[in-house]
Amino acid sequence: MLFDIGNTNTHVGLADAQKVRQTTDIPTADWCTGRAARQLAQFVGRKPVSGAAICSVVPRVTPKVQGAIRRLWKLNCLELNPATLRGVGVDYPKPGSIGPDRLANAVAARRYFKAPVVVVDFGTAVTFDVVNARGDYVGGIIAPGLAAMTDYLHERTALLPRIRIRDVKSAIGKSTEQAMLAGAVLGYRGLVRELILQLRRELKTRRLPVVATGGYAALIARGLPEISRVIPGLTLEGLRLEWLANQK
Numbered sequence: 498m499l500f501d502i503g504n505t506n507t508h509v510g511l512a513d514a515q516k517v518r519q520t521t522d523i524p525t526a527d528w529c530t531g532r533a534a535r536q537l538a539q540f541v542g543r544k545p546v547s548g549a550a551i552c553s554v555v556p557r558v559t560p561k562v563q564g565a566i567r568r569l570w571k572l573n574c575l576e577l578n579p580a581t582l583r584g585v586g587v588d589y590p591k592p593g594s595i596g597p598d599r600l601a602n603a604v605a606a607r608r609y610f611k612a613p614v615v616v617v618d619f620g621t622a623v624t625f626d627v628v629n630a631r632g633d634y635v636g637g638i639i640a641p642g643l644a645a646m647t648d649y650l651h652e653r654t655a656l657l658p659r660i661r662i663r664d665v666k667s668a669i670g671k672s673t674e675q676a677m678l679a680g681a682v683l684g685y686r687g688l689v690r691e692l693i694l695q696l697r698r699e700l701k702t703r704r705l706p707v708v709a710t711g712g713y714a715a716l717i718a719r720g721l722p723e724i725s726r727v728i729p730g731l732t733l734e735g736l737r738l739e740w741l742a743n744q745k
Contacts, residue, residue: 498546499740500562500574501598501732502553504621507533507562509540510733514741517733528558534565546570550740552577552597552732575743577601583742584608584735586633595634599626601735602710603634605728608738610706615696616731617689617724619711621645625692629700638692643713647681664716686720693723 499510499517507525510517521540527533549566551574553559563574575581577600579592584604589595602616607628616626622645625638641649643662651659660677668683670676697705709717709724710731718724728734 498541498549498566498570499733499736500549500551500553501601501736502551502555502558502562503598504555507558508730508733509537510730510737511541511544511546512733512737512740517730517737520730520733525555525558528561528565533562534569537565538569546572548572548575548740548744550575550577550736552601552736554596554598575740577736577739581743582739584738585628586631588629588631588633588635596624598732599624599637600634601732601739602626602708603628603735604738605731605735606706606708607632608735610708610725613700613702613705615693615705615707617693617707617709617711617714618732619643619709619713619717623689623711625696627696627700630702638696640688640692643681643685643717646685647677650677662713662716664719682716683720686717689717690721690723 499512501508506522509521511519523533523536549572566572566574577597579587582600585607602618603626606614606616612628612632613630614628618624621642623640623642627635627637629635647660650657660674665678665682668679670679693707706725707723709727714727718727
C-alpha cells in the first residue's frame, strides 16, 4: 500500500513489483474522524498486503495513518525521508525540510527520464523539483496553486465569483468569469513557461525533460510544449520505487 498524504487528499495506491495497480483518494481530514480507515479497508478488501510506504506533508496525520495500518494489517510503514531515500542523491542545505512528496517525484522522474530532469507538481501549491546532471535533488520552486489563486480572488473581492477552472479560447474575456479564466489559465501557463526557462538557464543544459503531475497538470500542459510528459500518478510511482529499493 502506498500513501501520498496531501493537505486536501490522501492518494492511496495498491502496487506490486511492476507498477501501481489501483488508486483511490481519501479526504485527508477523514483520518481524524475514523472515516478514512473504513474507506481504506473497503478499498483494499481481501487483497493480500505485504508492506506499506508513506510520504506525508501533514505531520499530524502521519501517525493516524500508521496506526490504522498497524491495526488493520499489523504492518509497519516505510516513511520516505532523506534517511530512507535511495533513488536520488541530495545536495541541499537542510534535507529534512524537503517535502517527501517532492522526493518521491524526483525519484520517479530520474528513473524514467534520466538526469537532469524537472518535475512540476500542480497541487494546492505548484512545486518545481530539480534533479541535476549528477542525479542529485538540488532544490526547486514553490508558487501558489491555480485553485488557490482563483479562490483568493473570490474570497477577497466583493464582485468576483468562484469559478470552475477550465481552458479558454480567447485572452479577451467577454464576461467576468471568462476574464478570470483567461488570467488564471493563460497567465498560469506564462508563469510555468518562464520558470522552466529560468531553470534551463541555471542548469546550463539544452536537454531538460519536464514532467508534470497533479490535479491541473493536463490542463496547463495542453498549451505548453515545454512540458515533456504528464504522469498523474508520479508521486505514488516514486514511492513504489522507494519501497522496492528499501527492501533490497
